Amino acid sequence: MEQNTKMVSGPSKGLLQSEDLYQYIQETSVFPREPEFLKELRHVTASHPRAMMATSPDAGQMMVMLLNLVNAKKTIEVGVFTGYSLLLTALTIPEDGKIIAIDVNREPFEIGLPVIKKAGVADKIDFIESEALPVLDQLLQNHGNEGSFDFAFVDADKVNYWNYHERLMKLLKVGGVAVYDNTLWGGSVAMPEALVPESMKPGRQLTIELNKLLAADQRVQISHVSLGDGITICRRLY
Numbered sequence: 201m202e203q204n205t206k207m208v209s210g211p212s213k214g215l216l217q218s219e220d221l222y223q224y225i226q227e228t229s230v231f232p233r234e235p236e237f238l239k240e241l242r243h244v245t246a247s248h249p250r251a252m253m254a255t256s257p258d259a260g261q262m263m264v265m266l267l268n269l270v271n272a273k274k275t276i277e278v279g280v281f282t283g284y285s286l287l288l289t290a291l292t293i294p295e296d297g298k299i300i301a302i303d304v305n306r307e308p309f310e311i312g313l314p315v316i317k318k319a320g321v322a323d324k325i326d327f328i329e330s331e332a333l334p335v336l337d338q339l340l341q342n343h344g345n346e347g348s349f350d351f352a353f354v355d356a357d358k359v360n361y362w363n364y365h366e367r368l369m370k371l372l373k374v375g376g377v378a379v380y381d382n383t384l385w386g387g388s389v390a391m392p393e394a395l396v397p398e399s400m401k402p403g404r405q406l407t408i409e410l411n412k413l414l415a416a417d418q419r420v421q422i423s424h425v426s427l428g429d430g431i432t433i434c435r436r437l438y
């Protein structure tokens with residue numbers, strides 16, 4: 201049996217009615233199909249003090265499905281950490297595919313990099329150590345980048361999600377997909393504020409505001425999915 205998810209990728213994973221149900225999904229449908237290199241990266245991440253930040257394997261499986269459905273070749277990743285979502289993207293896009301991967305901190309990426317190299321997909325990745333917003337703005341300076349990306353995954357500073365969304369609406373192709381992580385913020389978005397732990401309040405408020413903006417954005421079709429910590433899938437319509 202696969203190692204307990206709670207130990208491998210952090211406590212209280214998922215927003216389902218019980219840990220057992222979450223475990224059931226992982227063991228029945230996710231772990232048996234998880235590529236070996238992703239498993240290895242997940243395990244090397246498990247001892248990191250911030251391992252709970254890694255994309256959950258069930259959300260990752262959905263991302264692979266979306267990458268395949270849009271035939272993603274050119275992608276953007278905002279928030280890399282040790283590279284779980286980055287590696288699954290690199291394993292999914294074709295040989296000549298490219299990922300622009302942005303993170304303010306290269307250190308955690310260095311933990312996953314040996315696995316990424318072993319998987320033979322490092323050449324598809326352009327890792328940029330930087331705040332993400334100026335990188336996206338720089339990409340937009342080159343008009344050739346407009347409408348050229350098939351897929352984006354955003355899993356970084358919540359305060360900038362709407363700023364990222366505005367840039368991605370120009371960088372993505374019509375029909376391209378952006379996925380935003382943590383859009384249920386541990387379930388706190390639906391809790392009365394008085395019951396929310398103080399440490400979660402700022403993220404909760406930002407997430408509530410983002411969710412309203414995305415729901416009202418006519419440029420995208422959306423699906424708000426209760427996977428991992430909540431993901432919102434946005435497909436650019438025009």
Ligand SMILES: C[S@@+](CC[C@H](N)C(=O)[O-])C[C@H]1O[C@@H](n2cnc3c(N)ncnc32)[C@H](O)[C@@H]1O
Nearest residue numbers: 253254255279281284285303304331332356357
């Ligand atoms: C939740 S982790 C990303 C997890 C990753 N997707 C995975 O699969 O493991 C968030 C990352 O966003 C990065 N980050 C935070 N603020 C950022 C910013 N303004 N620009 C770029 N990266 C940022 C952090 O350094 C951290 O590595």
Ligand SMILES: O=c1cc(-c2ccc(O)cc2)oc2c(O)c(O)ccc12
Nearest residue numbers: 213214252253256355356382428429
């Ligand atoms: O503290 C977290 C926790 C998560 C998280 C929780 C549950 C899941 O099933 C998946 C992920 O994700 C985080 C994250 O993406 C982030 O940017 C900061 C903190 C956390």
